Amino acid sequence: MTIASDVLAAASGRTSIAHSTVSTPGSEWWRTAVIYQIYPRSFADLTGDGIGDLPGITARLDSLAALGIDAIWLSPFYTSPQKDAGYDVADYVGVDPLFGTIADFDAMRDRAHELGLRVIIDIVPNHSSDQHAWFQEALAALPGSAERARYIFREGRGSSGELAPNNWESVFGGPAWTRIADGQWYLHLFDSSQPDLDWENPWVREQFRDILRFWLDRGVDGFRVDVAHGMIKAPGLPDYTPPADSGSMGGGIESDETPPYWAQDGVHEIYRDWRTLLNEYEGDRVLCAEAWVEPLTKLARWVRPDEMHQAFNFSYLETPWSAAALRAVVDTSIHAFSGVGAPSTWVLSNHDVVRHASRLALTAENPQGAGVGPLSPGQPDPVLGLRRARAATALMLALPGSAYIYQGEELGLPEVINLPDDSRQDPTWFRTNGERYGRDGCRVPIPWEGASPAFGFNSTGASWLPQPSEWASFARDQQVGVAGSTLSLYTLALSLRSTYGFGLGAIEWMDLGTDVVAFRNGDVTVIANTGTAPVALPAGEVLLVSGEELDGFVASDTTVWLLAD
Known part of the structure; x- marks a missing residue:
């Protein structure tokens, strides 16, 4: 058995994006893409004011191309009073001066396309x-x-x-x-x-058609649609009290009862209209739904052939680190999405949830939107959390379909728990009088250079949310090219995923025990041990291991990829 080279060159061989290309049905880029979410406020700050910006993104795009991703998705950079970090849009076709200018956007788009990266932007149509x-x-x-x-x-x-x-x-x-x-x-x-x-008003619908056209004409490759399960409300706006354990966006509700403000049938008419509009443009432009809808058979309605192309698989994101639960959600996902001709779109972290390097090691219930702070029950174990996060990512990136990565997870960043109360900015914190911490902990600016001011986020040391001192060791320059680092794990996984065609592959399950998720995807066997006891490793060449060195066994909380003999 041999360990594959730790870091494979991912940027070489890329070609610039040409929107004139037309894919044959079933081979569109978005079916297998790995898409990297950029939260502009917290990615890179070139002006030094403590808030990330578009020129900062442009300056760091080479690092993302080297990681081996296929596209970037930007959270809102529109003109906004920033009451909800840009998800309160005051001008859908204007760039907020905090982030730069429309010329800065064009420069960022052009550089991304030169590097072979497609550009997806947020659209916020519910409000x-x-x-x-x-x-x-x-x-x-x-x-x-x-x-x-x-x-x-x-x-x-x-x-x-x-x-x-x-x-x-x-x-x-x-x-x-x-x-x-x-x-x-x-x-x-x-x-x-x-x-x-x-959205029952035709005037509103026409305004958003114009907004979509503005950005499509400007060369964006698609849209992530915020609150895609909202927009239409039930007639009469009836009273409704959600289950106590449901997530703030509707996640966890699997009963036949549909909240009158989520997942109404009328939203599908909107997306059929949008799909028709996108089809007027060359280059396989894409719509991805943020829709907290369960069960997955219902979510699949968002990605029927004449509606959206992708929908985030939040059921997968919320699945605990349990072999039985993971096998079930993967099976259900593939069946539900393939039934309508769509890929499953896997995700583990984003700007609205506790980072999975902490979430997978929590020992108390933590509904979506609640966040984690210093007084939260079930505080995470950082060592266990990172170990499980690496294993969970290695499992996710071996699955067929598309996947999303949230900025900083490739560095192994945990949730920032001990933010000072006076630094918090999420509306959840204020509207619940501090009972819920909200989402600030996953939005702290990411570290680039361990010895630089603000860890390389900018040159001044300013940061709109305080960065913990221990993030020096997570910085990108401390991990690049370092065997065993989380960054090297992601880089290798993305390269191998492309080499072996996992995105267009298929799952063939294997039985290696009740605590093990094991399957073949083409030529590669994937084994994830969620239990506490080591599991015997089948014969073959080891391509990737998420945890400690192997000695004929897969350790607890570890995922391995190998070529079977």
């Missing part, structure tokens, strides 16, 4: 900022006006309209309704600064 001109005009207009009809305004209940129109709660905590001076109420499923648009 706008309350500072958007559309909403300001609605506030200035009378009840019943065309301007008010852009958003969901309603009269209140009670003898004088003093009660909210229904009992809905905001995702961030507190009521989902705010009353304005003339007595009407407006709906905001998120913060009060994020009023929900009324």
Whole structure:
């Protein structure tokens, strides 16, 4: 048995992106792509003001190409008052000065395409900022006006309209309704600064067609659609109280009861319209749904052939580190998505969830959106968490379909738990009076150079969220080319994934014990040991091991790839 070379060159051989290319059905790039999420605020800051920016992204793209990814996805960089870190959009076709200019975006796009990386951007259609001109005009207009009809305004209940129109709660905590001076109420499923648009209004639909065209004409390769299971609400806006253990975005609800503000059938008409629009453009432009919908058989409706191309597999993200649970969710995922001709889109971390290097070592329940702070029960074991995270990533990247990586996970970054209270910025923290920590812990600016100010995030040492001192050892320059580092593991895994065609492969299950996830994908056998006892390693050439050196066994919390004899 031999260990494969630790780092394989991933950037060589790449070609620039040409939108004139047309793929044959079934071979589109997005079916097998590994897509890297950039959270612009926290990726790289060239101006030194403590907030990441578009020029900073451009300056660091070579490192992402060397990692071996296929595309980048940028969280919002639009004009915004930043009440929710840019997900409160005040201008859908403007770049916020915090992040640069439209020329900076064009330069970033061009450099990405030169490196062979496609560019996906966020679109936030469920709600706008309350500072958007559309909403300001609605506030200035009378009840019943065309301007008010852009958003969901309603009269209140009670003898004088003093009660909210229904009992809905905001995702961030507190009521989902705010009353304005003339007595009407407006709906905001998120913060009060994020009023929900009324997607029953044809005017709203036409505005977003124009927005999509603006960015497609500018050369973007697709959109990640925020809150893709929202937008349409049930007729009459009936009262609804979700199960106590459900996630803030609807995850964990597997009953036949559908919340009246999530996963309504009317959203599919919107995405069929958008798919038709994207089909007018060359280059296999893509739509990816952020849809917290269960069960997976229901989520598959978002990726039918005439709707979206991808949907994040949050059921997989929320699966515990258990062989039985992992086998079940992989089987269900492949069956559900292949049944509509779509790939499964695997994911373990993003800007809304506890990083999986911590989440997989929690010992208490932690619903999505709650976050982890110093007083949270079930604090993670950092050593165990990183070990499991590496194993979980090695398992995920061996599965057929597409996969998403969140910035910093290739460095093994854990959740930042001990943020000072006065540094927190997530609306969840404020709207729950500190009962929920929210998402700041997964959004701390990432480290590039261990000995530099702000660990290379910028040259000034400023950082919009404080970075922990121990992140010096996680910095990219401390890991690049280092055998056994998490960065080297990711680089090798992505290279091997491409070499052996895992994305277009198929699963053939193997039985190596109740605590083991084992399968063949083409020529490669994948073994993930989720138990506490070592498992005998079959004969073959070891290509990748996520944990400690092998001696004929797969250790606990370890994944191995090997070529079978």
